[in-house]
Amino acid sequence: MAEIKYEIIEKIAVLSESTKGWKKELNLISWNGRDPKYDLREWAPDHEKMGKGITLSKEEIIELKKGLNNLDSIE
Template identity: 65%
Template sequence: MADIKYEITEELGVLSEKSSGWTKELNRISWNGGAAKFDIRDWAPEHEKMGKGVTLTEEEAKQLYKRLGEYFG
């Protein structure tokens, strides 16, 4: 299996933290040298390990923002 390369280009914020020290974060990440995308996933302290997550393009992030705004009014 090929190595997946990533670079956190912008840390946008921690959404929650577990007692283990892992955090659920919203970041902008470049995967394998591509354009940075919005990313929500769990991270170990110091970002040495990651859990499964969701990656969104800018348009998908805008649609999510719009839908959440409609939901929460």
């Protein structure tokens, strides 16, 4: 399997942390030298290991923000 290269350009938010220290984070990341995208996934404390996640373009993150702003309440 080819090595995946990444660079965390900007740390935006930590959403939660497990008892083992893994953190669910929203970051701006460049994957394999490509243009950075917004990325939501779990990371090991040293950022050497990661869980499955999703990447979003700027346009997609704007639409997600609009949708979240439209929520009346979260129960």
